[in-house]
Amino acid sequence: xxxxxxxxxxxxxxxxxxxxxxxxxxxxxxxxxxxxxxxxxxxxxxxxxxxxxxxxxxxxxxxxxxxxxxxxxxxxxxxxxxxxxxxxxxxxxxxxxxxxxxxxxxxxxxxxxxxxxxxxxxxxxxxxxxxxxxxxxxxxxxxxxxxxxxxxxxxxxxxxxxxxxxxxxxxxxxxxxxxxxxxxxxxxxxxxxxxxxxxxxxxxxxxxxxxxxxxxxxxxxxxxxxxxxxxxxxxxxxxxxxxxxxxxxxxxxxxxxxxxxxxxxxxxxxxxxxxx
Numbered sequence: 001x002x003x004x005x006x007x008x009x010x011x012x013x014x015x016x017x018x019x020x021x022x023x024x025x026x027x028x029x030x031x032x033x034x035x036x037x038x039x040x041x042x043x044x045x046x047x048x049x050x051x052x053x054x055x056x057x058x059x060x061x062x063x064x065x066x067x068x069x070x071x072x073x074x075x076x077x078x079x080x081x082x083x084x085x086x087x088x089x090x091x092x093x094x095x096x097x098x099x100x101x102x103x104x105x106x107x108x109x110x111x112x113x114x115x116x117x118x119x120x121x122x123x124x125x126x127x128x129x130x131x132x133x134x135x136x137x138x139x140x141x142x143x144x145x146x147x148x149x150x151x152x153x154x155x156x157x158x159x160x161x162x163x164x165x166x167x168x169x170x171x172x173x174x175x176x177x178x179x180x181x182x183x184x185x186x187x188x189x190x191x192x193x194x195x196x197x198x199x200x201x202x203x204x205x206x207x208x209x210x211x212x213x214x215x216x217x218x219x220x221x222x223x224x225x226x227x228x229x230x231x232x233x234x235x236x237x238x239x240x241x242x243x244x245x246x247x248x249x250x251x252x253x254x255x256x257x258x259x260x261x262x263x264x265x266x267x268x269x270x271x272x273x274x275x276x
Contacts, residue, residue, distance in 0.1 A: 072199040084159065101148075118130075118137045118213065
């Protein structure tokens, strides 16, 4: 049983990471073949840095992901606080259920509904060219589908924290505004940051909603890669994917090291307090 579990674990990790390792390997291929590794070369990384279209799409993707994740985090944190303070249990349950619907909806349904909504907006305000509202439309769409994930990350933290710290701050002379930003927000910050990262990742990765809502003058990286699949995905995309994978991997290592350091620091403080 012990060996079977190890074999199963190795199989799962193989399925997850062999495609990624293959992609990284072929990003250094001397030719554009995806079937045979002919030799080590950095030519696709050089081609990547020469491609204005790719870097323009990457800039658009990062801009959209940063703005939408920040907006979703601010609105989602405020919404989570509002849901927590609701007195009517029936209304609270209904809003929680409605909040979870976008996460359960297929992306294609969300994308089509967003497309129809912005088409209606164009009709109401007599807008002839969709490109004039293209980027704001994409920003609203990305913020909307990221919002439930932020609420899902923040609300459990608020429920766990309770009202005791905020009430103590109010008793000590803080205004409700100060009590939230100086007392409650620092304590729920792990949930807020988790929601921010999740929203950023979802926006960065999104294709379906961007495909339905995106204008012709604003192309994200997923849309660019999809347009290449009609012909052939060039290996400079493998190089870009490798850079993104390595960057994420390094950020995870830094995050884990920081968390481990904080845990050790807290453990020492507890031991010090116990010794006293």
